[in-house]
Amino acid sequence: MPSLDVKKKLEGMAGLPSIPRAAKHISELATTPHTPMKRLERAIGSDPAMAARMLRFANSEIYGFPNRIDSLSHSLILLGVDMIRGLILSTRVMESNLAEAEALWRHSLAVSWVASELGVRVGLKDLERISLVGLLHDLGKLALLVLFPGKYETVARKVRINKLDSLAAEIEVFGVGHAEVAGQLCQSWSLPSSIYAPIVHHHSPDQAKEGFALAAVIHVADVIVKAAGVGHTHDTYVPPVVNDAWRELGISEDDLKEVVFDAAGQLRNLELLDPFSG
Amino acid sequence: MPAVLTDKLKVGMKLCQALYTDKGKVYLPAGTILDEKLLAELSRARYKYVRVDSSSLSHKKAAPPASDFEDRLEERFSRVALCPFLRLIKEALKAAMTTGSQG
Numbered sequence: 001m002p003s004l005d006v007k008k009k010l011e012g013m014a015g016l017p018s019i020p021r022a023a024k025h026i027s028e029l030a031t032t033p034h035t036p037m038k039r040l041e042r043a044i045g046s047d048p049a050m051a052a053r054m055l056r057f058a059n060s061e062i063y064g065f066p067n068r069i070d071s072l073s074h075s076l077i078l079l080g081v082d083m084i085r086g087l088i089l090s091t092r093v094m095e096s097n098l099a100e101a102e103a104l105w106r107h108s109l110a111v112s113w114v115a116s117e118l119g120v121r122v123g124l125k126d127l128e129r130i131s132l133v134g135l136l137h138d139l140g141k142l143a144l145l146v147l148f149p150g151k152y153e154t155v156a157r158k159v160r161i162n163k164l165d166s167l168a169a170e171i172e173v174f175g176v177g178h179a180e181v182a183g184q185l186c187q188s189w190s191l192p193s194s195i196y197a198p199i200v201h202h203h204s205p206d207q208a209k210e211g212f213a214l215a216a217v218i219h220v221a222d223v224i225v226k227a228a229g230v231g232h233t234h235d236t237y238v239p240p241v242v243n244d245a246w247r248e249l250g251i252s253e254d255d256l257k258e259v260v261f262d263a264a265g266q267l268r269n270l271e272l273l274d275p276f277s278g
Numbered sequence: 279m280p281a282v283l284t285d286k287l288k289v290g291m292k293l294c295q296a297l298y299t300d301k302g303k304v305y306l307p308a309g310t311i312l313d314e315k316l317l318a319e320l321s322r323a324r325y326k327y328v329r330v331d332s333s334s335l336s337h338k339k340a341a342p343p344a345s346d347f348e349d350r351l352e353e354r355f356s357r358v359a360l361c362p363f364l365r366l367i368k369e370a371l372k373a374a375m376t377t378g379s380q381g
Contacts, residue, residue, distance in 0.1 A: 036322040042284060045326070113281065113327075131326070163357060227354060227367050237357045238364065246363055257370040264374035265280065272282045272335075273327060 003175040009147045010184050015056065016049040016142050017092040019101050021276045026050055030088045037076065040084070045072050046275045048108050048135050048142065053087055054079065056189040068192030071128055097149055103233045104142055106270060108135050110230040113273055114263050115221035121255045124213060133195060136186075137202045137218050140178030141232070143185055144170065156234035166235040167203055179203050205245045216245040224260055228267045280335065281327040284320050289313055292331040300324075347375050 018026075026043045029035045044050045051072055058075035059068055069075050076084055094101045112134030119130040145152045151173050158169035167177045174181075179200050186196035198215040201208035202222060205215035219242060225231075227238050246256060271277045282291065289312060297306045306316070311334075320328070355368055 038324055039285065039321050042326055046283075165357065223364070224367060227351075227364070227371060229350060229354065231354075236354060238355050240358060241361060241364055243361050243363055253366060256366060257373075260367050260370035261374045264371050269280055269335075272280055272286055275283055275285050 006144075006147075006174050006176055006181070007184070010143065010181065011188055013143065013147070013185060013188070015053050015092065016139065016146060017094040018047050018049040019098065019105050019276075020093050022047040022050065022105070023088075023091055023093045025276045026088050030085045037081075041073055041076055043275050044076070044084075044088075045132065045135065046109060048105065048139055050088065050091060051132065051135055052139060052186075052189070052191075053091060054084070055191055055195070057083070057087060059190040059192070061190075068190070068194075070132075070192045070194045072132055073128065094146075097145055097152075100145055100152075100233050101142065103231075104138055104145070106274075107225060107230050107232055108138055109273060110225045110228075110263075110267055110270060111135075111137055111218065111221045113266070114224050114259065115217050117259050117262065118217045118221055118249075118251065121259060122213070122217065122249045122251050124217065129194065130214060130217060133198050133214055134218055134221060136182070136195065137199050137222065138178060138182070139185060139199065140180065140182030143181055144174065144178060148174070159234050159237075165237065165239055166232075167239070177203070203239065204242065205248075206242050213249065216242075216249050219245045220249070220251075220256075224263055225267065228260070228264050230267050230270065280332055281329050282335075283327045284323070284325050287312055287317055287320060287328065287330070289317060290334060292334040293328060294331045295329045297325060297328060348372075 026047065029040050029043055044054060054072060054075045055069065058065070058078050063078065065078060069078065079087070112131045115134035116127055116131045119127055124130060155166065155169045155173050158164045158172060159166050162169070164172070167179070170177045179202055183196050183200035186199065193210055197208060197211040198218055201211070201215040202218040205212055205219045208215040223238060223241050226236070229236070231237070291312045293306055293308055293310045293312070296304050296308045299305045310316070351368065351371060355364065358364060360368070
């Protein structure tokens, strides 16, 4: 069970801050006349905090859309240009722990990319949602980093010195892991279960009652990305793996090898996928 | 075949995979060399990233020594039991390194 402190702070959390260069880049695009909407969507879809903000507003009671919205492109269409601009320009920016936040963002972007590649191989249809869930899968870590920077440093110490994996260290320190934190956050923002269920279970796809395939894809992508060396600043170790996840996905060994081989080269040139670098 | 974010494409890059429309028709065939006009079109299109020929990239990083890579790889795998799945990933990463794909 999460501590009351964590639960209370999460309930009052209206949004997450973006890394400064992402916020700057997206703001510039939003205020430049005639920026194609697809270009703005791609930039927003590369920043977990900004993407979550758009989804949250599209799913808010103010709009009252009858169905939950689980796609970024759909959210942007529903919100409209003026609202999107307003949300972008009023977004908060990360002011401390920048190195950790950047590493977290880089990891999220890499998982989003590898998950999409895996999704194609296993024949999943909704590639946009796979990419989005990959991008958002560590939202809980960002929330813990923002809300409890001091305690988050204790987690980092436990990983480094006590050799705990980061999820176990979080549970020791906060009484809850980042996957569950993300789930609570997504629910409080009224995001649909098709988004938060695979996020909650990205370390335990075997326990997912809904969205097993997507949770398994994110789990496998997360492992590949960490194995290829795109982890967080303190958490560079390959996490415990749910052995059956990739078998249940039905991906062949050859396909998996190809994805890993490709990812290894690609992740070395991550700046080619980084919309916010010069 | 590196994937490059659409916004990062540059004139002279060569597509190594065809791009298709939503209806499944070829929009740009593999081998197309991008020019200003195509870059402008792609900036308005739905593709998040495209695959280009690595020889058409203007910058390439020098790979660090293989021993450094192997040490880092061993360190990353040091806290987890090596099941068949992880062994496969580790071997694929090593293979990528020996063929120059990995740094």
